[in-house]
Amino acid sequence: MQAASTVRAGNSHSRVRGILLRLAGVGVLLGFWQLMAVLLPPSRLVGPWNAVSDLVHHYNNDPLISFFGFSAAGYGGLMYFTVRNVIVGVAVGGLCGVVGGVALARTERTRAATEPALVTLGTVPILAVMPLFVIWFGVASYTSVILVALYTTILLAQYAMRAAENLPPIYEARAKTCGARMGTRVIRVLVPGVMPEILGGLRVALAFSWGLEVFAETLGAPSGLGQGIQILSNTDNVQGILAIVLLIAAVALLVDALLMAAARLLFRWR
Amino acid sequence: MKTARISSQKSEDSDSSQAANISAGRTTGALQSLGDRAPNADVRLDAVSVTFMRSNGDRVTAIENVDLTVKTGELLCVIGRSGEGKTTLLNVVAGLVEPSEGRVLVGEREIHGTGADRGVIFQGDAVYPWMRVADNVGFGLRVKGVRRPERERVVDEYLELVGLSHVAKSWPRELSGGMRSRVAVASVFANDPEVLLADEPFGALDYVTRRRLQGVMLDLWQRTGKTILFVTHDVEEALLLATRIIVVGGGHVLDDRPVNLARPRDEEVLASSEAVETRRRLLSYLGLEPGAGSAVGQTNE
Amino acid sequence: MSNAPVRPLSPRRLAGSLISPVALRLEMVVLLAVTWELVAHYAVTRIGTSGEPIFPSLEYLAKDSFLQMSNYWSGGWGAPSPGNGGTQTYLGAVLALASASFASFGRLFAGVGLGFVLGVVLGLAVSASKAARSVLSSPVHFLRMVPFLALAPLFEVWFGKSDIGAIVFIGYGSLVVTFVGIVNAVGLVPAVQLARARTEGATRRQIYRWVILPSIVPAMRATILVIIGLGWTLDVAAEMLGAQSGLGVIMEYALRFAYTGRVILVSFVYLVYAAASFYAVQWLTGWAIRWHPSQAKARRRRRFSVKPALALK
Numbered sequence: 001m002q003a004a005s006t007v008r009a010g011n012s013h014s015r016v017r018g019i020l021l022r023l024a025g026v027g028v029l030l031g032f033w034q035l036m037a038v039l040l041p042p043s044r045l046v047g048p049w050n051a052v053s054d055l056v057h058h059y060n061n062d063p064l065i066s067f068f069g070f071s072a073a074g075y076g077g078l079m080y081f082t083v084r085n086v087i088v089g090v091a092v093g094g095l096c097g098v099v100g101g102v103a104l105a106r107t108e109r110t111r112a113a114t115e116p117a118l119v120t121l122g123t124v125p126i127l128a129v130m131p132l133f134v135i136w137f138g139v140a141s142y143t144s145v146i147l148v149a150l151y152t153t154i155l156l157a158q159y160a161m162r163a164a165e166n167l168p169p170i171y172e173a174r175a176k177t178c179g180a181r182m183g184t185r186v187i188r189v190l191v192p193g194v195m196p197e198i199l200g201g202l203r204v205a206l207a208f209s210w211g212l213e214v215f216a217e218t219l220g221a222p223s224g225l226g227q228g229i230q231i232l233s234n235t236d237n238v239q240g241i242l243a244i245v246l247l248i249a250a251v252a253l254l255v256d257a258l259l260m261a262a263a264r265l266l267f268r269w270r
Numbered sequence: 271m272k273t274a275r276i277s278s279q280k281s282e283d284s285d286s287s288q289a290a291n292i293s294a295g296r297t298t299g300a301l302q303s304l305g306d307r308a309p310n311a312d313v314r315l316d317a318v319s320v321t322f323m324r325s326n327g328d329r330v331t332a333i334e335n336v337d338l339t340v341k342t343g344e345l346l347c348v349i350g351r352s353g354e355g356k357t358t359l360l361n362v363v364a365g366l367v368e369p370s371e372g373r374v375l376v377g378e379r380e381i382h383g384t385g386a387d388r389g390v391i392f393q394g395d396a397v398y399p400w401m402r403v404a405d406n407v408g409f410g411l412r413v414k415g416v417r418r419p420e421r422e423r424v425v426d427e428y429l430e431l432v433g434l435s436h437v438a439k440s441w442p443r444e445l446s447g448g449m450r451s452r453v454a455v456a457s458v459f460a461n462d463p464e465v466l467l468a469d470e471p472f473g474a475l476d477y478v479t480r481r482r483l484q485g486v487m488l489d490l491w492q493r494t495g496k497t498i499l500f501v502t503h504d505v506e507e508a509l510l511l512a513t514r515i516i517v518v519g520g521g522h523v524l525d526d527r528p529v530n531l532a533r534p535r536d537e538e539v540l541a542s543s544e545a546v547e548t549r550r551r552l553l554s555y556l557g558l559e560p561g562a563g564s565a566v567g568q569t570n571e
Numbered sequence: 572m573s574n575a576p577v578r579p580l581s582p583r584r585l586a587g588s589l590i591s592p593v594a595l596r597l598e599m600v601v602l603l604a605v606t607w608e609l610v611a612h613y614a615v616t617r618i619g620t621s622g623e624p625i626f627p628s629l630e631y632l633a634k635d636s637f638l639q640m641s642n643y644w645s646g647g648w649g650a651p652s653p654g655n656g657g658t659q660t661y662l663g664a665v666l667a668l669a670s671a672s673f674a675s676f677g678r679l680f681a682g683v684g685l686g687f688v689l690g691v692v693l694g695l696a697v698s699a700s701k702a703a704r705s706v707l708s709s710p711v712h713f714l715r716m717v718p719f720l721a722l723a724p725l726f727e728v729w730f731g732k733s734d735i736g737a738i739v740f741i742g743y744g745s746l747v748v749t750f751v752g753i754v755n756a757v758g759l760v761p762a763v764q765l766a767r768a769r770t771e772g773a774t775r776r777q778i779y780r781w782v783i784l785p786s787i788v789p790a791m792r793a794t795i796l797v798i799i800g801l802g803w804t805l806d807v808a809a810e811m812l813g814a815q816s817g818l819g820v821i822m823e824y825a826l827r828f829a830y831t832g833r834v835i836l837v838s839f840v841y842l843v844y845a846a847a848s849f850y851a852v853q854w855l856t857g858w859a860i861r862w863h864p865s866q867a868k869a870r871r872r873r874r875f876s877v878k879p880a881l882a883l884k
Binding site: 388394398442 | 763766768769781785786788861
């Protein structure tokens with residue numbers, strides 16, 4: 001690796017330059033958005049500033065949403081529903097997936113029986129079963145939670161299985177030669193060993209779950225940002241839709257950043 | 271690992287055929303033409319310094335004001351402790367690192383950047399996994415635009431010299447680590463550079479494979495008479511190969527001594543008083559006093 | 572292991588063959604089907620508001636629900652249109668499903684293909700310049716974090732309920748994922764491999780063609796497999812929100828009237844298509860990475876798998 005290290009003069013200088021370039025990138029995105037908004041009629045697209053101000057104005061109260069009788073009268077209330085569902089779904093699904101995946105990796109027969117099914121399930125659009133869930137479980141707040149949990153379980157089971165497989169066998173062997181019991185080996189060696197890789201899966205699951213939850217909500221839910229989008233798109237309120245999309249993106253970015261910060265704290269040994 | 275174990279059998283076969291090649295002293299057509307190389311392939315470093323900037327803003331001087339001339343046809347070994355400038359020295363000559371001060375000349379030309387006149391055998395595995403062995407060896411020729419028939423002829427020559435003709439159509443993943451190193455050696459020689467640079471090329475190999483590859487390297491050097499700059503941390507390797515050894519430490523050339531041992535350098539030659547004395551000096555530069563095993567713990571490695 | 576001579580079938584050998592991996596997989600499928608049937612016949616036998624069982628049995632799905640698919644056939648090819656007073660026919664059901672599938676597959680491949688090609692071209696172009704990479708890194712990270720599925724209504728507003736809208740929607744998702752994948756992969760090309768090309772005198776163009784491009788082929792393949800899966804999800808979404816044809820239209824219609832059997836049938840068809848296209852693409856592109864070290868490992872895994880626990884005992 002050393003062989004290709006090229007000399008770059010003034011590293012602190014280049015760091016400032018990097019930050020400036022990144023800021024320029026944000027500017028490019030906003031500029032492009034604004035330009036398109038100028039070119040297109042407001043019924044199709046509004047500029048970033050209009051979307052943000054719509055978000056601020058209707059965060060606590062939106063007449064349209066109150067009209068449809070949701071308990072939450074603004075975007076903020078809808079967001080609470082969505083965030084809660086995603087967190088609960090990913091947490092439940094993540095736990096099932098990790099426990100199941102690690103167990104599968106350590107039991108040859110069960111794994112041989114289930115791995116192809118698991119891999120195949122990972123390739124299919126889980127979203128396609130949402131209509132069935134709506135019929136079975138009704139328009140309830142937990143219907144979309146089930147969908148998110150199912151998706152997360154399938155994904156994380158695969159990540160956990162691969163992580164447990166990739167963990168060098170000598171780690172567990174060493175614990176064994178030290179006389180560690182099964183429980184100790186799992187808690188002290190296996191779990192810390194597979195966690196970093198599982199975190200990658202958790203990030204993927206979380207990132208995709210926002211969309212899954214929101215879309216599931218548009219199909220049928222008592223609240224949530226997806227229902228908000230549905231109501232707004234019935235009245236062709238592009239400004240409102242953009243505001244909600246921005247809100248979802250902001251929440252997704254924030255939660256991802258929090259997860260990474262927690263990971264840095266947990267996995268300092270990496 | 272598994273792959274390596276599987277092919278080790280093959281590897282040994284090829285090693286014995288290789289040994290036969292060398293002992294027969296067969297000279298092939300391509301090599302005769304390579305023998306008439308450019309008369310002046312001296313490498314000259316003229317007051318060269320290289321300064322890096324760490325990410326925290328500290329300046330690190332990797333090599334400082336180094337003057338060095340490697341004569342055409344010399345096999346110069348560079349030894350030193352890790353992180354004290356060996357690789358940087360080689361990278362400057364390769365053109366991978368621009369000197370902060372001073373200049374580097376090959377023959378009469380001052381060099382800037384990389385060029386096919388200086389071939390490098392890298393420390394890591396630089397054999398392209400998506401090219402079959404023969405294509406890997408012919409890569410440099412392909413870059414130069416050499417036509418296929420000519421390319422194949424040269425590639426065949428060198429594959430035979432390093433004892434890999436039987437795996438010409440294999441993927442690198444099917445080869446053992448030692449065989450991949452041979453591919454790297456053959457690739458560089460096939461490209462016919464004026465100067466050859468090697469950065470601890472056999473460092474990751476086991477002892478037996480390393481010894482065999484040193485033999486391959488010596489054989490190719492004796493046939494082609496290339497100028498070689500060989501970086502190693504292994505004093506024994508340097509004693510076996512070098513016509514001259516320099517020691518690099520703290521960014522400076524600490525010692526520069528010719529090695530006038532007879533060839534082939536068998537156990538007897540390497541046990542001669544001259545060899546023992548050279549070894550003792552070199553080891554002391556590395557912080558190892560011969561005969562005092564406990565001293566190892568005191569070095570700041 | 573199994574170098575023993577052929578022996579007559581003993582109870583022990585029979586038991587052994589029942590727990591071989593392949594047998595276990597088949598047994599899983601049978602177990603699932605039996606469970607489903609038991610639930611349908613004894614546990615959940617309720618009839619829903621649509622007059623259909625809420626948990627239809629497999630034979631109900633295969634006969635009644637499948638036949639009802641012919642309702643979505645508009646006539647022709649020898650099958651009458653039940654919507655215009657014709658009878659329900661199995662031929663009509665097959666034709667209805669086939670034409671809907673054709674529409675769905677068309678959208679998927681158009682969208683994924685478009686997104687992939689654009690993503691590769693843009694990704695390679697941006698990778699060539701460090702400044703361009705820095706400028707685009709934050710906008711792309713942002714676009715990556717905006718959930719694609721949440722954007723579906725926007726695309727509907729922009730393009731109306733049209734095929735183009737669905738294709739652009741699928742294409743957008745594929746483009747973003749491909750772009751990120753390509754830029755990442757180019758960044759991960761080992762420095763020593765680039766350095767070797769330079770020291771052998773390769774030009775920038777030659778390095779791109781002979782080193783960077785082949786080196787990122789495995790990442791490209793992985794990206795294609797990801798966007799096929801993503802593409803199907805986006806396709807389901809686009810078709811359910813508003814399309815004139817396709818499986819999602821049948822699904823949306825069946826959901827509105829709570830026709831459980833048809834919903835299950837269409838979901839199942841989606842899942843089969845998605846899995847089939849994934850494995851087909853995986854198989855078709857396998858040759859492109861035959862050089863990759865992982866290929867040797869995959870082939871030898873069975874022969875060399877050593878159970879660490881057993882090895883220790």
